[in-house]
Amino acid sequence: MQAEIITIGDEILIGQIVDTNSAYIGQQLNKIGVSVYQITSIQDDKQHILQALKAAEKNADIVIITGGLGPTKDDITKHTLTEYFEDTLVQNDEVLKHVEDLFAKYISTPISNLNRMQALVPSKCEVLMNEYGTAPGMWLEKNQTVFVSLPGVPYEMKQLISNKVLPKIQQKFKRPHILHRTILTYGLGESAIAERIEHWETNLPEDIKLAYLPSLGKVRLRLSTKGFDVNVIEDNIQNQLKILMPFIEDIFVSFEDDFDSLEQVVAKELVNQNKTIAFAESCTGGKITEMFTRNSGASQYLKGSIMCYATQSKIDLLEVSVETINRFSVVSEPVAKEMAEQTRKKFKSDIAVSTTGNAGPTKGDSNVEVGTVCVAIATETGTETYTFHMGNMREKVINKTANKVLELLQKDFLKN
Amino acid sequence: MQAEIITIGDEILIGQIVDTNSAYIGQQLNKIGVSVYQITSIQDDKQHILQALKAAEKNADIVIITGGLGPTKDDITKHTLTEYFEDTLVQNDEVLKHVEDLFAKYISTPISNLNRMQALVPSKCEVLMNEYGTAPGMWLEKNQTVFVSLPGVPYEMKQLISNKVLPKIQQKFKRPHILHRTILTYGLGESAIAERIEHWETNLPEDIKLAYLPSLGKVRLRLSTKGFDVNVIEDNIQNQLKILMPFIEDIFVSFEDDFDSLEQVVAKELVNQNKTIAFAESCTGGKITEMFTRNSGASQYLKGSIMCYATQSKIDLLEVSVETINRFSVVSEPVAKEMAEQTRKKFKSDIAVSTTGNAGPTKGDSNVEVGTVCVAIATETGTETYTFHMGNMREKVINKTANKVLELLQKDFLKN
Known part of the structure; x- marks a missing residue:
């Protein structure tokens, strides 16, 4: 049971937008036992679209296409699909009514013929009604392959995937279960882990795949398998984990719940332990907070x-003492400590975390090297402080610091 | 001059990570006149990689491959490339020394044979030294096509692209200039704009392409062309803009500087006008701040x-009056107004912006409908307040509110 995802739009190829749709669709298909064989992004170009459809038909049972369904001339997916299916466009009255309703309710400009033309669909297609937009989803079948065309707007696509496409796939196809088990570790690099577990890895059964996913200080190990009997494949994975765990006990952090991110793991623990948290972010600039919210x-x-990006705001808002800043510099553990403690007090939270550092590319109000970051974590029992060197690239410094904070919380402050 | 990007890794296809590398590479190639024809994401599977390389060779002058270069067994790109080039692996002493240096300086675990094997490269390749990691980039040529293999870690890949790959492409290939001009508009939907400019669009010369990019309340129009004489193509675009502008004068916001995002446009204006800003974010949860930082x-x-996510924090930190909250609810223009004014005072900024709303999926401390958002913008001349209905999906509410704030700033507070 294999799928290919085709995303259409010049803006993807020139890098004007990041294609986030594919990852979402890949996740959702995986959950119901459909493996994604390939993701292909192509321009709004008729010949290229036709060629991609033909190539996909050879390899995939399901082809999910997003993008190119707008009302304007640069959007040609619908016409090209119609040509591929040697079909003609016909008006769908339900879609027309929906488009007219949307305009009447939410849109201030009057409806135009271009908008009404959104109700034209290939005669052979089954329409998937798009509650949140004017372009309907379309389900078409050719030989043994299903083609689904969806709008590229992420929230419209997501609704159609979960409410329409997945249920129809589940109904039509017999699918295996796909099981992933991801283990979060830190403290060792991927090659050091690989050497430790070499014997185990070499003896893994053929139908269980191991992947190493290193990322800024942590390594995730992902075991994947599939099969029609969910109990059997779960047992198989459990048996392998039993052998594996003793080798990685000291670096094990947690199992990642499917695709839960580390902030979701931390969030769950905070809720479970009925604890509240607050942040004072300087060099991370709101990144950690945004990850949670x-x-x-x-x-x-x-x-x-x-x-508190500006030094003055650390004084005005967090009442960090000017003396501490002058004595130790604004990027220092004593400043981080005051920031965290004041934050804990002001927000009346159980835990407060602060970051202060030089994200670069140039030095800020402190003379410390670019990449130096101080972190403090305050709780009712006291405050821990840390200094890290996060390298010399802004994006890396911000993201690595955010990850480090999450790891510290998870490992040292929230572990059961 | 066409390129294909191939990203390799099961984690992309199961949606465990979003492929951001391709967008970056697409942008960078575009800037030096290389069009990306296709982006293909595939699994760590030898046959599939070989097949993708072969298909790419047919269409592309340059194939950029990322991922699959780690030291562990699941990473097979290097071996597969070597097979594709009917080559053998040889040790590169410069890479070996670099790997050993990296371990000596930055990594606490001892270097292993797996790490040392990162210095094995195909004999026919030119090594692109990777300053930030152990996997070198590799430049290979076959018939008329260049193949470049890069690590998948974003900051390693980015450095290699800008310091090594782009200069080599510029040296080797004669390339046209690619020119994009993007106009940000708001106030009209894409089909309404299309109707207005239909006559102009129909008469566009063949070598100028128009794209409509609608996104949460704004529509960008992108004109693209390419040619070897940069003056000629710039004139061609300018001439078309002269005809176009009178039709869209009332909805025109700004030209987007290449791929500058709206926050970068706002940031530039703030710097130009020597103004400072501060935010009080409730429902947007740090998103706006993170976009700037x-x-x-x-x-x-x-x-x-x-x-100030929690209602109590609006009282404790921003001194919003309890009476105002009780009287109007925490999601209301009077509360937004107090938040913005207090923020402006506390941070001593020229402009302060506040957001308060229900991002959903459930109602928070206010009984207003999910998706209702109040925004206030305070300046020395007074405070403007706004109420918006942003729909009923969390991601949409947060992102749409952030966009709206940027638009308001750009249009009403920073326009020259």
Whole structure:
């Protein structure tokens, strides 16, 4: 059971946008036992689209296409699909009514013929109604392959995938279960881990695949397998984990719940332990806070944050003492400590975390080397402080610091 | 002059990570006149990689491959490339020394044979030294096509692209100039714009392409062309813009400088006008601040932010009056107004912006409908307040609010 994802749009190829749709679709298909064989991004070009459809038909049982369904001339996916299926466009009355309703309710400009033309669909297609937009999804079948065309707007695509496409795939195809088990470790590089577990890895059964996913200080190990009997494949993975665990006990952090990110693991622990948190972010510039708030439910544990970018704001808002700053510099453990303790007090949180550092590329108000970051974590029992050297690239310094904070919280402050 | 990008790694296809490398590479290639024809993401599977290389060779002058260069068994790109080139692996002493140096300086675990094997490269390749990691880049040529293999770690890949790959491409190939001109508009949907400019669009010369890029309330129009004489293509675009502009005068916001994002446009204006800004973010949870701080130079104009997620933190940190909250609810223009004014005072900034709303999926401390967002912008001349209905999906509410704030700043507070 294999799928190919085709994303269409010049803006992807010139790098004007990042294609996030594919990752979402890949995740969702995996959950119902469909493996993604290939993701292909191509321009809004008829010949190229036709060629990609033909190539995909050879390898895939399902081809999911996103993008190119807008009402304007540069969007040609629908016409090209119609040509590929040797079909003609016909008006779908339900879609037309929906488009007219959307305009009447939400859109201030009057509806035009271009908008009404969104209701034209290939006669052979089954329409997947798009509640949140004017371009309907389309389900088409050719020989043994299903083609699904969806709008490229992420929230419209997501709704169609979960409410329409997945249920239809589940109904139509017999699919295996795909099981991933991801182990988060830190403290060792991937090659050091590989040497430790070499014997185990060499003896892994053929149907279990191991992947190493290194990322800024942590390494995730992912075991993957698939099969039709969910109990059998779960047992197989469990048996392998039993052999593996003794080798990695000292570097094991947690199992990652499917695709839970580390901030989701931390969030769950905070809720479980009924603890609240607050942040004072300087060099990380709001990144850590944003990682938590992008998931719903943050109000259960997150009191808030102060993003004190300018040195003066550390004094004005966090009442860090000028003397401490002058004596130790603004990037120092004593400043981080005061920031965390003041934040804990001001937000009345159980835990408060501060970051102060030089993200670069140029030095800020402190003379410390670019990449130096101080972190403090304050709790009712006291405050721990840390200094790290995070390299010399802004993006890396910010992201690595955010990851490090999450790891410290997970390992030293929230571990059961 | 065409390129294909191939990204290798199971984690991309199962959606465990979003492929951001391709967008970066696409942007960089475009800037030096190389068009990306296709982006292909495939699994760590030998047959599939070989097949993708063969297909790419047919269409592309340059094939950029990322991923699969780690020291562990699941990474097979290097071996597969060697097979594709009917080559053998040989040790590169410079790489070996570099790997040993990296371990000696930065890595606490001892170097292993697996790490040393990173210095094995195909004999036919030119090594591109990777300053930031152990896997070297590799430049190989076959028939008329260049193959470049790069590590998948984003900051390692980025350094190799800008310091090694682009200069070599510029040296080897005669390339046209590619010119994009992107116009940011808002106030009209894409189809309404298309109707207005239909006559102009129909008469566009063949070598100028128009794209509509709608996104949460704004529509960008992108004109693209290419040619070997940069003056000629610039004139061609300018002539078309002269005809176009009168049709869109009322909805025109700005030209987007190449791929500058709206926050970069706002940041530049703040610096030009020598103004400072601060934020109080509730429902946007740090998103707006993070958008600014991810780019360097934010300390020139950004004083800081308060992320007052919990209602109590609005009272404790921003001194919003309990009476105002009780009377109007925490999601209301009067609360947004107090938040912005207090923020402006506390951070001593020229401009302060606040957001308060229900991002969903469930209602928070206010009974207003999910998706309702109040925004206030305080300046020395007073405070403007706004209420928006941003739909019912968390991700959409947060991102749409952030975009709206940037638009308001750009259009009403920073326009020259």
